[in-house]
Amino acid sequence: MITITQRVLKRVSPIVVGYLVLGMACGMLGEKAGLTPGIMLAMSILVYGGSSQFIGIAMMMQGASFFSIGLTVFVVSLRNALFTSALAPYVRQYRDSFTTLFAYGLTDECFAVNLASYQHDKDWLPGEAMAINLLSMGTWALSNAIGCYLASFIHLNLALVSYILTAMFLGIWSNYMSSRSLVISGIGAGILSVFLATIVPYKLHIVLATLLISGAMAALSIKGGRHD
Amino acid sequence: MTEILEKIRLTDSYSNSYIILCILAMAITTFLPRYLPMALLKKKTLPHWFEVWLHYVPPAIFGALVFPDIFLKNNELYIALDNIPLLTTLLIAPIIIKTRSLGAAIVCGGVVYGILQYLL
Structure with a gap:
């Protein structure tokens, strides 16, 4: 093997x-x-x-x-x-x-x-x-x-x-900053994560910010009909 | 075996069962995302929306991890000249973006952070 x-x-x-x-x-x-x-x-x-x-x-x-x-x-x-x-x-x-x-x-x-x-x-x-x-x-x-x-x-x-x-x-x-939408996804989730960190318990801000922003970006991308 | 477990339980019951639970939770959750696509994709392809969504997850997770590390202290916004993690990140960001190298990020980060810690 x-x-x-x-x-x-x-x-x-x-x-x-x-x-x-x-x-x-x-x-x-x-x-x-x-x-x-x-x-x-x-x-x-x-x-x-x-x-x-x-x-x-x-x-x-x-x-x-x-x-x-x-x-x-x-x-x-x-x-x-x-x-x-x-x-x-x-x-x-x-x-x-x-x-x-x-x-x-x-x-x-x-x-x-x-x-x-x-x-x-x-x-x-x-x-x-x-x-x-x-x-x-x-x-x-x-x-x-x-x-x-x-x-x-x-x-x-x-x-x-x-x-x-x-x-x-x-x-x-x-390594994931190869396009504008990927940069936005990262920075957007970062800002949201900082905001959520102060109000969400159990350290869930990382998961929530990631899922919300990546989901929103994917929805926009599918709706707009372009992918990179 | 039960003797050993009993001994562990008596000496440090809370932290040991906690550690084992955490490790098991991590073992399952690191394995599934790797295993499932490979097992499923041996037969067919991923749904399109899922593929698009997966595309945006990696940058989002690292942004969500890094920003609180550098902008928060004791869970409060901390933007100041003596915020060493923030200063270090601003200083090494151009190098990381240029090289896109994990090694460069770790070495530069460690050295710059150490110097700033010594100076401030």
Whole structure:
């Protein structure tokens, strides 16, 4: 099910480096939320979503309810539906058990590498696609546990770590600023989210602002008959 | 097994069951959006309205996450010269928009925030 080739190692290496750093930061944040390295490892494998894990931990530190954490993480993970939809045509002939595991291990970065590989190399193997996902996941889970373990020995500048999380969101966000309507969707939801944050309980402002603005933009776009 | 669970329950019952519930909630909600489209699309295509809507979700969610982080402090609007998250974001925004790189965002964000924290 896994085929590790030279091109797999070459293409996965930038992801591995990035996940090592980000995973350690996530593990350190987890330690502050009271998680142990073992739980951090289990969480990284079960949840395996960089930003959703960061958000979940940040919300756990604020004592948000598991319901509102689940709902927020769901909306944050919705973009993954875009990724697996885009890759679906390439995995049509594979077994269901394969596509289930493959979908489970697909992140923003693995999606980008795999889509480019499927488009450029006609001979991109299912095992190679899976190897990209699983090597990234292994790196992520281990670096989370290591970061969590190390955090108990070093003094952590919590304000800085939480800003790094914001910077991470900014970095991912920048990839979705390719048209005017997408920029409006982002900034509109941002402004609404700030406004709702002060009046809506359980940290639901993120979910509400996202659904309201993206829904409105989609409705306008369908009504106007143009899509970009 | 029950012994271990009992021990956990006695030492830290609230936070452990809370943590496990949260992790389970997150596990299910991260898996479904990835799995469902791939499982369904093996047979057919997504409805058009759903595809259009999905298109607008990613920027909206990141806007909704970032803005409160930089504009609010203790849940109140905080627009001031000593708002370090806001200042950092304004300073690094041109770099992020130009490079569109997660790595650049994290490194620049960390460095600029650290410097401002030291200066202010």
